[in-house]
Amino acid sequence: MSKKKVLIIDDDSRNIFALKATLKSKSYDCISCSGAPEALELLRTNEPVDAILIDMMMPEMDGYDAIPLIRNIEGRRNTPIYAVTAQAMVGDREKCLKAGADDYISKPINVDKLLQILKDI
Secondary structure (H helix, E strand, O other): OOOOOOEEEEHHHHHHHHHHHHHOOOEEEEEOOOOHHHHHHHHHHOOOOOOOEOOOOOOOHHHHHHHHHOOOOOOOOOOEEEEEEEEOOOOOOHHHHHHOOOEEEEOOOOHHHHHHOOOOO
């Protein structure tokens, strides 16, 4: 069985580092982009991606704008997208889901919850 590949989109390299370390220890392959425009470019290629973790609050283009664009890329329509945000306010989950995310996880990331949502990819 091949490893599942997770794309991490986050403007904070510390978050990318922590997520990669966590996921690699659980046998996931990880690739990362430090912004949505770079991620959109990568997702327009044939790079295999089984799931996407996207930070919702980024400069340039946030996750709320990026998710619908990802959904419009041919062949990426059904790729699971998980919103990652420090904004754990009432209504944030709904806002992420309305933007097109499959699920939502708040920072600091609960590793058990993260692994739970990724186990189905």
